[in-house]
Amino acid sequence: MANDPSSKNRIDEATGTEFVGHEWDGIEELNTPLPRWWLWTFYICIAWALAYTVAYPAWPMISQATEGMMGWTSRGQLANEMEDADLARKEVRDQLAATDISNLQGNPDLMQKAVAGGRAAFLVNCVQCHGSGAAGSPGYPNLNDDDWLWGGDLATIETTLKHGIRQPGDDMTRFSAMPAFAGMFDTAQLDALTEHVLSLSGKGQTSPAGAQAYADNCAICHGPAGEGDRMQGAPRLNDAIWLRGSTKADIQQQILQPRMGVMPSWSGRLDPATIKMLAAYVHSLGGGEDFAEAQVEAPVTPVDEQAE
16 A cells, blocks of 8 residues: 555555555554645634734733733723613613602502512512512512512501611611510410411411400400501511411410511611612512501501511
8 A cells, every 4th residue: 555664654555645654453544734725723822822922812821821911800890881771771770769669659660670670689688588589488578469567558568678677776767575475374375376376367267265365465466356567667466477386386475485586687788879770679479568558557667567
């Protein structure tokens, strides 16, 4: 197949190409040059890479990378994009800042934009406790229903967002405290009271002893029929919505050693426009009340919290 095997520059007769002298199991390699177009493409890539490392950040140093002659950075690009996005939202935020939240429903277009912005803010700040669908979990209220501890109109929701629930250091925070009744009831009295509390929502059987224990110790806050009292933040007990659980053991634990949650105040963490958007989004989830309706029920302010 080839000429003199002893020659260092043997030529393959079929192609006229030199052998490189490598052989594997009788198979030899030809010294076929790379296509010219491939070489030029390779050289251009090398030149482009060198130009890139000069123009843009590229070489890692001890504390930072080389800055590049163009002055471009990915962080700078992100900052510019965020600034552009803020400018695009500025008109809506300015309108929100100038609109009292109790009048927001009178502007359907602005309300729709506020709900959209509130949805984004909710995913960043609220899902950790209330869940991505706002359905809550044991100890964290469901925001989709119409069971509101302090009130469910836009203004009261905004107030709760601003000042939180039992937030230390905030003089305007919502505050309610259920006393611990540990040691006040014997086993029979505690069972009777628990059954009466369950009976308020149709889940248990009351008794004269249970009804009397409830009237003596619970009705002053939760109401004679378990209707609750928004003025003092006392939850309803007759709606079968339970924040801490509805089993007999759950209710007895809450009677003996109440568990009281804390919602942070967002004033100072979020700007007023974002808080308004969050209030609009929470209001839109399904349980939002009209301002007039909320005032008829109780002239107060908000948090959506389930019965304890």
